[in-house]
Amino acid sequence: MANRTGDNGMKSLIQKLVETTGPSGYETVIREVIQNEINPEKGEVDALGNLIVRKGDKLAGGYRIMLAAHMDEIGLIASHVDENGFIRFNSIGGVRPHHLLGGRVRFMNGAEGVIGGDRLENQEKVHSLENLYIDAGFENEKTSTVKVGDVAGFVRPFLVLGNRLVAKSMDDRIGVAVLIEVLKQFKTSQHEVVFVFSTQEEVGLRGATTAAYGVDPDLGISVDVTLTGDTPKSSRMAVSLGKGPAIKVRDSGMISDPRVVRWMVQAAEKGKIPFQREILEGGSTDARVMQITRAGVPAGCVSIPCRYVHSPSEMVDYRDVQNSVKLILELIREPIHLERF
């Protein structure tokens, strides 16, 4: 793969991130990948495993800004190994059973397997989770290196299709890649910027909940993917791939602070960065819990439009990724005035 200065830019970083296995609660490996990338920044790891990197000091008139992207991904967890070595499982996060049959998984101990399904009475039906199993090549329970409670992630190689990038766990490794790039390029400003690579987002924003309490920010921004309405017969949504980062106005868990939305729009216009306004009808991000931590925090979200979210082939547009980096850098560089609602 090309290095960072070549045409590939962030692509080798993205590939490294998306090809790492790290379901919710099991983020040690992906955290180490991130720590290596941001070297010599070390950061600290909190009680729930969030990686927290502080840059700069809060000067007069400045803010403590928490930027969060979650490093966990959806996955599976073994619930039973039967006498013939087949592994029954449950989901970690929002896994849809119709994406599973025929897929491949990798357990944290390295064991790999394929997903098969019981023969259904009605072949027209989609398998439910209880009707699926992982065949990891074991012939019986005794020889299985996978035990009840072991966790697996999906396996799918990174794919470049022109401007489109495809991988499992674009949600939210693409946000992680954006924050790493921002961290590398950010010099200093009057703000203290706290980069949080959060855990357990996919099971209910749990890492960001405790990180936000610990960081105690003045302003919170999450960087995550959002859905699009630009595919055949998709649900209606005014966000498309390639039209720029989406500035979240609302999702089903949070109404962005209107001052934050206005500030983001102005920064994008000033920096001549394409952007879209986002209203997401299902789902939420780490910004939700930042907003309601302690006595409350103005919060918003920079979203990267993504097709096929929570499938093994999530697709983003590379230009949106680069423009997200630009927008966030623009946001944290200058003085911020949020006084008026």
Added chain:
Amino acid sequence: MSTLKLIGKQQLKLIESLSNAVGVSGDEGEIRAIVMRELKDCADEIKIDPLGNVLVTHHSTDKHALKVMLAAHMDEVGFMVVEIDEEGYCRFETVGGIDIRYFPAKTVIVGKDHLPGVIGVKAVHLTQESERKTTMALESLRIDLGPDMAKKLKLGDRGTFATKFRKVGASLFGKALDDRLGVAVLIELVKNAPKNIELQVAFTVQEEVGARGARVAAYRFNPDIAFAIDCTPAMDFPVWDEQENTLYNTKLGHGPAFYVADAGTLSDPRLIRFLKSTAEKEEIPYQIRQPGAGGTDASAIHRQRSGIPSVSVSIPHRYTHSPILVARVEDLENTLRLLCATLSNIDRSILSGTR
């Protein structure tokens, strides 16, 4: 801890009184009184917080000792009286998760005085075949107390099934074993508290309606790590078509069940590993609860403040949230032994280990 008496006569008597007492979520006074009576003379500190949690602290000899919170919930599922008529019929709504199919034709106890009542049903002679194939709506059920007794009730009074505790051989039969067995285990632990840790024990309220008591208890204690001690279903029955049972949750007699993941918590992997290695060293049987739905006090505890590494350890039992639960003495003893060994050996190094 080798001097620890396991489950003897005295402990069984305590479990009997805990199981027979009524403490439906939000009204845990009877259980609180038992806990206070048992522990007021052996705790370094004991207090009741604003939500009704009993918070017990046992200090370590070491000032910088690891602060370990243990929580077991005092409350149980049940029902609340919402309407009383002149005939002495009471309409009721559920408190916590109860399958309403459990209610018809059961004896119940209601209110502070444990007034006896019965949830009556039509005689079989008078029902149509089609009626007998459907579940009765909760709105159609009434508790029959009789007009004189019903006068002693108030709207909002709570009640539960009128099951009396029994020990039969190695099995314990009773209502509310979820989580009175956990309460009994923690009472024994406080009475035999290890000195190497700062022990913070919460007997919590309102777990069955969303781990509400544990949330504020964890805020106050602000511990380094936490264990929720609860009870979990064992559905280790034979499968009708003689296929392998793959959805049993846990199995009776297989020891304390460690949680890896449920709907509310992903347990800290370091704590799971520590429990496993302790059990293996001490030759105590254990099982991993099948990852899936459900939740314990850990769901609220681990998200408190800037995060508290947590794990749940549950005593398996059959027929959860029904009028009668069944548990085994050996599982209770093994849970107690495991927790004693775990707490005696744990220290600050657990927090610097890799996850």
